[in-house]
Structures are given as C-alpha cells and as structure tokens.
Amino acid sequence: MPNAEIPFLDLKQQYLALEPEIRTAVQGVLTSTQYILGPEVRKFEEEFALAHNASHCVGTNNGTSSLHLALWALGIEAGDEVILPVNTFIATAEAVALCGAIPVLVDHDEYFNIDPARIEAAITSKTKAVIAVHLYGQSAQMPQIKAITKAHGLFLIEDAAQAHLAMFDGKFIGSWGDATCFSFYPGKNLGAYGEAGAVLTSNSELAERMKTLRDHGSEQKYNHVMMGHNYRMEALQAAILRVKLSHLAEWTANRRERASWYHEGLCAISQIQCPNVHSLANPVWHLYVIRAEQREELQAHLTKEGVATGLHYPVPLNRQPAFAPYQSAKKSYPCSDSSVEKLLSLPMFPELTEKQSQRVINVIRSFYQSVDSKSQL
Numbered sequence: 001m002p003n004a005e006i007p008f009l010d011l012k013q014q015y016l017a018l019e020p021e022i023r024t025a026v027q028g029v030l031t032s033t034q035y036i037l038g039p040e041v042r043k044f045e046e047e048f049a050l051a052h053n054a055s056h057c058v059g060t061n062n063g064t065s066s067l068h069l070a071l072w073a074l075g076i077e078a079g080d081e082v083i084l085p086v087n088t089f090i091a092t093a094e095a096v097a098l099c100g101a102i103p104v105l106v107d108h109d110e111y112f113n114i115d116p117a118r119i120e121a122a123i124t125s126k127t128k129a130v131i132a133v134h135l136y137g138q139s140a141q142m143p144q145i146k147a148i149t150k151a152h153g154l155f156l157i158e159d160a161a162q163a164h165l166a167m168f169d170g171k172f173i174g175s176w177g178d179a180t181c182f183s184f185y186p187g188k189n190l191g192a193y194g195e196a197g198a199v200l201t202s203n204s205e206l207a208e209r210m211k212t213l214r215d216h217g218s219e220q221k222y223n224h225v226m227m228g229h230n231y232r233m234e235a236l237q238a239a240i241l242r243v244k245l246s247h248l249a250e251w252t253a254n255r256r257e258r259a260s261w262y263h264e265g266l267c268a269i270s271q272i273q274c275p276n277v278h279s280l281a282n283p284v285w286h287l288y289v290i291r292a293e294q295r296e297e298l299q300a301h302l303t304k305e306g307v308a309t310g311l312h313y314p315v316p317l318n319r320q321p322a323f324a325p326y327q328s329a330k331k332s333y334p335c336s337d338s339s340v341e342k343l344l345s346l347p348m349f350p351e352l353t354e355k356q357s358q359r360v361i362n363v364i365r366s367f368y369q370s371v372d373s374k375s376q377l
C-alpha cells in the first residue's frame, strides 16, 4: 500500500535524511574498487560486534544464509532435529532444511517467542540445536532457554533478524547463543540498500570456520580446505550499514517512544491486547503487533482511512504447504492457533510522528466505538 497516508514504514524519509553521508560512503567504495569483503566489511564487522559487546562478527549476504552458515559451521547435518518456534518467518526453518536436518516446531509464549516450557518436551535423541527467534524485536527468555540447551548438550542459535540491539536482563542478545544471526533486509531496524546479514559469536574457532565456509571453503584464494558456498558480504552494503549503524541507537530510542505512544493510546480498548513485554526484556520494536477482535474488519477500516498495516505472520509454519513432509505440521499449537487470526502490525518506524500515531489510535478507537454503538441498538 505505497500511497497510504500513514505508511507501514518509510525508508525514503530515512534515506533523504542520510543522503550526504550515504553518498560519501558509496563513493568511497566505488573508487576503492574493493567491492566484496575487504576493509569496509571488516570495519563493519568490528563495529557491529562492538555495538553488541560481541567478540566476533562474520558479514554475509543475507539473514537466511547467516542462519544456514551458523548451523552448517556447528555441524548440523542430515537427520538431526532442530527446535524452533512455529510463528517465525520461513527462513528460520529453511536454514535447518538446507542442512538436511528436520525443523521441529514449538508453540510460542505470551511474548510471541518460543515457549521455554515447551522446548523440553520436543527434545529427542536426534535433537542437536534450538533456534530462539527474538520476534518483533523482543528477546526470547534466554536464561531459561540456555539452561535447557546446556542441560541437554544442545547448540543454541539466536535468530536476531528483527532484534538489533535488543536486550534481556541487562545484556545484549547474542550473550547466550553459540551464534546469533542477523538480517539487514532493507525494512529491518538496521537495513541495507539490498541484501546483507551477519553472525555474531564469542567462539573464535566457529567465527573462522564461518569465514571459510562463506568464501567457498577457502582460507586463502584458490586454496579450498572444505566445500563451502558464496555467502560473502558486499562492500557497498557494509559502507551503507556503517553509516546507518551510527544512527541505530537513536532510531531504537525513537521506536521505543513510538511503542509507548501506542501502548498509552490503545491499552484501554477492551477489544485490543497490546504486546506483552517481559519484565527483563528491553525490546527494539521492529514491529508493534496487537491482538485485535474483528481483525479483518479493523484492518479494512484502517486501510480505508489511509493507515497501512501488516500481518506477521498470517500463516504459521505448521500450516504452510512446505511443512507437509514434516511431523510438526500434524501437531497442534494452541497459542499460535488462538492468536494468529487476531494479529495486526501497526505502522512502526523511527520517523513516525506523534500526530500520525495519534491518528492510528483514533481510527482504531472510532472503529470499536461504532462496533459498540451498533451492538447496543
């Protein structure tokens, strides 16, 4: 819905504000003629690791390959089972399938993240890893999940595609997992102008292995020590991401402020449930997702009033045709089943004005007021 009066996100406004910095950064790469990996990617890797208090960062060409790279480097292989939440984007599961392993789905908790209480029941003798997705920008309950993976000798991977700079219990995401995978898809909190991704880890051996695998299994050019892939990051994307990274803390603060405006304006509406925030979490609000009664009608009303919205995600993984071959598709997921038809993502981006957010709130309020008044007739 590109012409909505209030867009779902506004990448153009952000670009225009950064244009001089971006042009200089891009020009630098163009004249350097080092277009893939090289010093610009190395500098971005250092800065992104530092921003999360992590020791190592491996830049890649997108979030999906980051997840695959991490699982591959950890030795996940055919026949292994990897546990992940039912309500994530398909890429989390695809990375598992790319290793020849089996994605095992688990229902979500009240924060829309993998339910730690349900992980243990899904563990079998074939389970090798758990992927915790920090959905919508709120960290999963990592200390509890870490305790489970540690007790069972499993790898823990964090899918942080939506959660740059998110915190839990005063620590950045990435503090618990063996590897933490990011996407810099343009609409993410830190977005490239094209495809890009990264993996953070505190394990230097794992970082080296991922660097080798991302570059055709080579430590030196034309010396291939293992079969790998081409998951290299482009220097242009690294240069753009370095500019944007220097604004990320400020944008994150803006997102938090916008989430609080929505919360204040919407929490009193009885037909709406605002997002639950764990007492130890400090989310970065990639998405602001409410649960709404009469979601379809509300969404149509918002569209009519010029407010763009989204659904994340309209069809959970267990109901996707791609999951038909897997056992998980046949199980039931009561939390996901009861919430999926109510989810509605509201406009959320750092430049959203207070006036725009107030308009979104007013349109939602007036919708339910008219529903209430009709029901009293």
Ligand SMILES: Cc1ncc(COP(=O)(O)O)c(C=O)c1O
Residues within 6 Å of the ligand: 062, 063, 064, 065, 088, 089, 091, 092, 133, 159, 161, 162, 182, 183, 184, 185, 196, 197
């Ligand atoms: C939770 C999650 N995991 C993985 C990905 C995949 O990232 P990419 O699109 O960069 O491959 C995304 C991006 O949409 C995502 O939201």
